[in-house]
Amino acid sequence: MGENNTPEERQPSKRAKLPAVVVPFLGVAAVLVGGLIAYLNRDFVGWFAYAPLSNKPFSANGAAFITQGTQAGLAIMGAGLLVLAFWAGYRVGVKGSSAGSGNT
Numbered sequence: 121m122g123e124n125n126t127p128e129e130r131q132p133s134k135r136a137k138l139p140a141v142v143v144p145f146l147g148v149a150a151v152l153v154g155g156l157i158a159y160l161n162r163d164f165v166g167w168f169a170y171a172p173l174s175n176k177p178f179s180a181n182g183a184a185f186i187t188q189g190t191q192a193g194l195a196i197m198g199a200g201l202l203v204l205a206f207w208a209g210y211r212v213g214v215k216g217s218s219a220g221s222g223n224t
């Protein structure tokens with residue numbers, strides 16, 4: 121009846137593996153859906169403004185060169201990239217903490 125100084129090896133449960141699969145899948149899905157939304161909502165508009173007697177450049181208030189649908193698609197893509205960055209950082213942190221906790 122002595123001490124057992126060997127670290128216990130824990131087997132991850134299926135519940136612990138689920139977020140490891142779902143989070144990157146959701147991130148990739150958000151990037152793809154956002155890219156598709158941004159691509160499908162593009163709008164080709166051409167216009168020319170001429171103000172010959174003006175000393176200031178012409179700027180229309182509220183003029184946007186991309187549609188609101190494209191802006192939403194780009195926002196969804198950004199959120200998906202943030203999810204993937206978080207997941208990658210988390211995985212690197214988990215692997216780093218388990219490798220360094222052997223002998224302390």
